[in-house]
Amino acid sequence: MDRSKLAESFALDNTATDIIEIKRRIKYENELDKGFRKKIAESAHGEKLYGCIQCGTCSAACPVSHYMDYTPRKIIQMVREGFKTEVLNSSTVWLCASCYACTVECPKGIKITDVMYALKREAISGGYKHKNFPASVLASNFFSQVLNNGRNSEGPLLLKIYLKTNPFMLFKNMMLGFKLWRRGRISMKTEHIKDKKALKKLLQSMDNMKEAAVI
Amino acid sequence: MKYIYYPGCSLKSTGKLYEESLLAVFRALNIDYVELNDWNCCGATAYMAIDEDKAFVLAARNLALAEEQLKGEEEVNIVAPCSACYMVLLKTQKYLKENPADMRKVQTALYESGLAYRGKARIRHPLDVFINDLGEKEISKAIKKPLTGLRVVPYYGCQTVRPYSTFEDQRNPVSMDRLFKAAGAEIVDWTMKTRCCGASLTGTIQEVALPLSYVILHEAKKRRADVITTACSLCQFNLECYQTDIDKKFKTDLKIDVLYFTQLLGLALGIPPVELGIQRLFSAPDNVFKILEGGDHVYV
Known part of the structure; x- marks a missing residue:
């Protein structure tokens, strides 16, 4: 819907600068939360989290991954890198229905559902609220x-x-x-x-x- | 052998028909059971999301109560028909076994409120009890009204088989297939056996949950199923009660009967439908009755 609105406003006015928000799209390394991955790994009882090979089996197995703003594979990587605010504000954490498909399929034995639970706990205790x-x-x-x-x-x-x-x-x-x-x-x-x-x-x-x- | 029956919250409300039918089948097959005294909620998926330690101690309280109730017995078997309960109890037991420090914490907390948890209880699913303790032979002997010609699609759902199930393959479970084959039904093989139905998302984010249930119902319809059998109260609820919403959303006309596996088994065992809670379904399962009573209904 946003996109169509955007197109509409472009048709009316070529200099529609007020709707395009200029924002930096990358994050610098010193802005990341380096301790985040350790915290989550401890909370989810899994050092195995560090061994993720980014194969994407979890995202493929997940029945709701196509509604998520970051797929489970991305979430794991973002946790490892320390994108704390993005992860805890994402819809992924709350869309997980705990069906354990990813946990069963993961070739590295990462308990992804438990990681999601750890993220849910972190989001609630940290006061991150997804309003929708x-x-x-x-x-x-x-x-x-x-x-x-x-x-x-x-x-x-x-x-x-x-x-x-x-x-x-x-x-x-x-x-x-x-x-x-x-x-x-x-x-x-x-x-x-x-x-x-x-x-x-x-x-x-x-x-x-x-x-x-x-x- | 005596089984401890642990109902869980949903078998007392939306899944009332599951409880009624399960206990009726237990009685018909001479399975001895007793309800767990003063059981509490297992915590399901929600408790784990807030406080893990408390989630474990809640589940362990039930296990400790079961051990106390069957004090003299050699083996303590606790039957958890709700798949969330089943999974949470198994998860707790497994986790506490692997983490002695947390086990001590839980044991101390339980001890302070007068209970003792030893980790002795065996957690069982009713399917496990029917197939492995009783056996297909016993069941087919007890069948009074064989389901010959009925096309059954067994739907297991997520947490009955994943990830800790002690009696099933995690990708291709077969216990319900075997059970209904013993009852004379025609089993339809399909790929949605363990696909997620949307779980509690139907109550919170319907845009996501309804398509999930739709995929399952549509697949069953495509394979000309007469009835879907489930082993989980949330699966049954989602697949049956939201069918009108799904029809509206996807412009379909699904109309598939979704029964608890114990209800269908009970009908085959010749138990009257009222005792199985059939009247609590949203629509009468005409396809099943047609087979049981022999031939089509003829309206004069």
Whole structure:
């Protein structure tokens, strides 16, 4: 769409300098985040990341790579080079549906899905937010729900996400929700486990251990 | 042998029909099961994206609970029908085995809340139980209404077979094929067995997810399939419930029945459809009923 707009404005005005943003298209080496690759490799438990041969098998195996702004192969290379902001702002990280096709096919045994998880964690904790991608909102809401109740309740979860991101979707999916509800397949009840206290304690002691490790 | 049944969240809501049919089939085949006491969510794909340590401890809590529940038994088998649960439990077990430092952390945290995790539990998929524990012979003996002439396309989805499955080939899984061959059906071979259906992206980014489901449905239609059988609650949901949206978007008329494999197996075992949650489907699977009742429906 942008391109057609651009062409249109060119037809009207030959000196349409105001719409063409002049931007440097390369990055100099001192602008890269050199520690990024180590951080991600540690977080994804894979030094194997360094051994990528850039064959592109992952991108070929990926069912959603043609929607991504950088394919998985590029992402791996960009992580190694230290393009931190580009990687964490990319749609790739949130489009990954965790189908593990790349992980199975990779000839070097890199666990690419786990790298994506590491990038997701990094993006959320670093405050990188992709405004068009409710996937990150889904992840954080799911997390808080399980944290509090021990179980995930699909109805309230979806309602919350749609209200937070795109209320139009709620309207669009109302009929589907109704159909499901009539067949007893969805409810607005919040599910929870009996022993909520023990679960909280469990997660708390996990936190404590992490703090102890940091100190 | 007693199996611990770990339902997971989706088998209690959108996948209710999976639970009903699975348990009905278990009873019909005399498989002894008991539901896991006070189980919690496995964390699925979302928890891993926020905090990995907590994701592992959540999954390990379920394993520890299973070990406690079957304390005296020699072997602890935990059946996880939802493929996300199955994968997460396997991943946790494998990861903790390989990283003793994290294992100690998880064990300490569990110990503080009164549980003990030893890593003894075996994580099983119902397909694994049917094919490897029971065997095709036993199943074909129990079949009351053979599915002769029904063209079945088995769809396994991603996480049932990838990447940690203990009983399947990662590229060409065959357990569901074998199961329905034993039930007398005609198996249609296809290339979409383990292709991704779009998973949770259907709820968040539909522009990406709907084409993924469309490709699978279209391929099945092209191969003149009567029914697609799935082993995952998200796959079934995406392929069935979004069919009208897909039809609208791609201007097609797909109308393919998508059943849980346990539902179709249950019908072949002669279990009444109501007990299998057939009434919870969006449309009645007429093709299947046609075969089971013998010949076409004739309207007078």
